[in-house]
Amino acid sequence: MQEIPINTITSPNVILELIYRLKVKDVMTTDLVTAGKETTLRQIQYIMREKQVTGLPIVVGKRLIGIVSMDDIIQALDKGYIEEKAQDHMTRNLIVLEDDMPISFAISYFDRFSYHRFPVLNKHKELVGMITSRDITSTLLVEINREIEELEKRTRTTSLSEEMSGEIHTYTIMKNDFENAGYASTEIKKRLKSAGIAPHIIRRAAIASYELEMNLVVHSDGGELIAEYSPQTMQITARDSGPGISDVEAALTPGWSTASEWIRSLGFGAGMGLPNVRSVADDFTIESNRNGTTVVCTIELHPKQEER
Amino acid sequence: MVVQDLAQLEGFTTQCMGNGSQQIQDAYTGDLLSDVMGNAPAESVLITIQAHKNTVAVASLAGIRALVICNNRSIPSDMLQAAEDEEIAIFTTAETQFEASCRIAAALGRINAGKA
Structure with a gap:
């Protein structure tokens, strides 16, 4: 088991998820500077200086055969073989990473070995990138920044939704009023x-309210849509004064529709309205008789388990 | 890709740019708005023939950022106005929904998505 320098049991979930979710390929440099096996160490020294890199993979095609590091160059200068070819002096005993590995692997490799960079191979054993600890640091910083922003937003959200607590808005919906449909x-x-x-919660509320609103426009003799807000939930009620749904079970079946050709030509009447509402709602009830239909759906504003 | 990249696709005509720098992560093809409402992913482009103001309302509520109206259907002025108000981009094309979907799948790098 590889060691990583944080405690994997008690560390915050967000950090642990990060180092397992991020893959080596998300972090590595793909803009590669390489040399061939015939390249002299002198030439490699120039490339290193020009490209500001401290290690150069030696390749044949896309196959990695070795690495020449700054240390190898210093040795070559010291021992006087700087004009010789890379293949004679490169490090052949390489430690490589695979691009699909989580970066937790890379972190532990940097911990275990003294190398400053690891070549990255794909599953076809082709060289696809190089990774340095600097790559990891900067990507992690960006990702942590984003996660913290998200967390801060969520904390702020809880207090903001207090402010609309107790609000009730009632919207009157007219039969066949396609002009204003969607307003509520x-x-x-x-x-x-x-x-x-959070946007994915808004989306659920929007889907539920739009379907209920369109149902009132398309199917009812007119009615009202009521939005009630509390700190933890919002409740959307659609109430009409008839004519009622003849078969409520059927109306909850995806694809079942009584809509006219005209309604269908407008893109409605797919028979997905109530099923859509039920699928996005945390709680859903429907009652219908010839005097009218009432649908109540509840959406939790801050669900503990983030589901998308 | 971002919304304005759609304008570069062959045969696409920009009717309204919405917010051109917004990300497009996914796409959905469909003409039944309720199906679109229930199934289209957010941050997406909708490929449809439904050239109607209500399409914009659905897009706005479902988090769809761009519409591609196929078969050279013309855009009613109230639809265009609604799209401008809601910052939803509209592009038109002579292609069918299938052809436009293929083009967008390629642009999203999703042409092999069926295998994944």
């Missing part, structure tokens, strides 16, 4: 957005 849902979406609710 757009208002609900804007309200959640201004309260800083």
